[in-house]
Amino acid sequence: QKEVEQNSGPLSVPEGAIASLNCTYSDRGSQSFFWYRQYSGKSPELIMFIYSNGDKEDGRFTAQLNKASQYVSLLIRDSQPSDSATYLCAVNPNTGTASKLTFGTGTRLQVTL
Amino acid sequence: DVKVTQSSRYLVKRTGEKVFLECVQDMDHENMFWYRQDPGLGLRLIYFSYDVKMKEKGDIPEGYSVSREKKERFSLILESASTNQTSMYLCASSYQITDTQYFGPGTRLTVL
Numbered sequence: 001q002k003e004v005e006q007n008s009g010p011l012s013v014p015e016g017a018i019a020s021l022n023c024t025y026s027d028r029g030s031q032s033f034f035w036y037r038q039y040s041g042k043s044p045e046l047i048m049f050i051y052s053n054g055d056k057e058d059g060r061f062t063a064q065l066n067k068a069s070q071y072v073s074l075l076i077r078d079s080q081p082s083d084s085a086t087y088l089c090a091v092n093p094n095t096g097t098a099s100k101l102t103f104g105t106g107t108r109l110q111v112t113l
Numbered sequence: 114d115v116k117v118t119q120s121s122r123y124l125v126k127r128t129g130e131k132v133f134l135e136c137v138q139d140m141d142h143e144n145m146f147w148y149r150q151d152p153g154l155g156l157r158l159i160y161f162s163y164d165v166k167m168k169e170k171g172d173i174p175e176g177y178s179v180s181r182e183k184k185e186r187f188s189l190i191l192e193s194a195s196t197n198q199t200s201m202y203l204c205a206s207s208y209q210i211t212d213t214q215y216f217g218p219g220t221r222l223t224v225l
Contacts, residue, residue, distance in 0.1 A: 103156040
């Protein structure tokens, strides 16, 4: 079982709709969760991070964390064509002082006009 | 703003050559990372460093080595490049090892 799983997509949503991106993780002790956006040919850039159960909002983006069910999601409201990118979920498995982030393979989002 | 720079955006090398990829960060971050990214496989950690002269193997260290002589600089070395090392190489840095990682622009390496 992969440590961090994402549907590879593509996820296609019309402009103005809500895009919902999901990520599940295997390590129940994971403590912090990150969403990165990666445009084609570019490097990942941080969108937001979340540590606590519940929702965290930042502009059009909302991260949702449910540790009991071991999933974290990213909602993008009022999707724009410029949101078309691959979204990477990253998890801190918190296995010790030398623990490091584990990345999912990403979900490709296409926002259509 | 955190700035992570990588020595080259594109690099073409021949099989058997020794290849150096360099990464520099300007935020006094303790931790630096080297990943490779391939279609369908996502980001895979090659090596990371949590202090000067300290390094730890990641998930796929075979065929690679690293050097961190100064805090701001982390080098990835391909001792004898092979065609299966053709990939996008990404460097990242973070303040704490489980913190947000900031990525450089990447180096697309082609080994012929």
